[in-house]
Amino acid sequence: MRVAILDDEPAELRRVEQTLRQMAEPGEQPWLLHSFERAEDLLRQLRRETFDLLILDWQLPDLSGLSLLRWTREHMDAPPAAIMLTSRDAESDIVQALNAGADDYVSKPFRPNELKARVAAVLRRHGQQRASAAEVLNFNDLVFDDAEQTVTRAGIPIAMTEREYRLARCLFTNLGRPLSREYLYGRFWSHEEMVSSRPLDTHIYRLRNKLGLTADRGWQLLTIYGYGYRLESVGSVNE
Incomplete structure (x- = not known):
């Protein structure tokens, strides 16, 4: 926080x-x-x-x-x-x-x-306080389960590390909000791990691929150069 x-x-x-x-x-x-x-x-x-x-x-x-x-x-x-x-x-x-x-x-x-x-x-x-352990959140075809720290699509689990889950959940619960690199590093990495910009970039790349953050699925994960990232909804998904 x-x-x-x-x-x-x-x-x-x-x-x-x-x-x-x-x-x-x-x-x-x-x-x-x-x-x-x-x-x-x-x-x-x-x-x-x-x-x-x-x-x-x-x-x-x-x-x-x-x-x-x-x-x-x-x-x-x-x-x-x-x-x-x-x-x-x-x-x-x-x-x-x-x-x-x-x-x-x-x-x-x-x-x-x-x-x-x-x-x-x-x-x-404002949706910023830590959710209860049993909360389940739905975003289009993605379901976040805080109790298990898992994400599923159509009931099929998506393999994710704990940090990937927490980072993805943060992006989805802040839809449309620009999140700075410093903010994301401060929330999900210890000071000792913040030795370069690569860990965050690598995790963002993995989330794009694992969660299918593409326009055809209703999402756009934008890079804001010199600042950070913003996840946007780009319309409903027709499955």
Whole structure:
């Protein structure tokens, strides 16, 4: 999980980081937390990076968190989930932020357990929270079974490694969303394995072949040069 936290108070950034570090499930990789004290710095990163969640303060010295939120909703094809975390707690402020596209609104000083619960609820709504072990997902003729970590087509299993399964599931549950290379490496490779760009490219090549990610089957896995990949649905499949 990649989270961007925006607040011009370093102590508040550390407190949010400490709270979110407790959210990773046992066996999961730690969440990747990126903290920003200036909205313009986060805006530059949003133009080149992928995040699952934004936690935004409202009042900042350069650009308000609300203005940044509006930018993501107006300029990004698939904007990340966003929670406003601010000392502004008037009803009119809350309504304004929610109307601008915020998924939730938390007032400062925040209570850690409440923030964790609200983050989890927002991520569930956006399909980013880890699914239950028994979940089965259908995408055209492909069926993902989380309990067995298998993919089948017309009942026939497709041989995949655990990492291939997790990477494929991520692509399918983020249909239409550009995913940066750094985001994918951060989720599915340890730091020690990130020695070159080849492991990701190799896995993408295998998934294209194994899952038949071609237009005649209803899929297009696009390479976004200098950024990463995006999986798109290109119409219904007539079997």
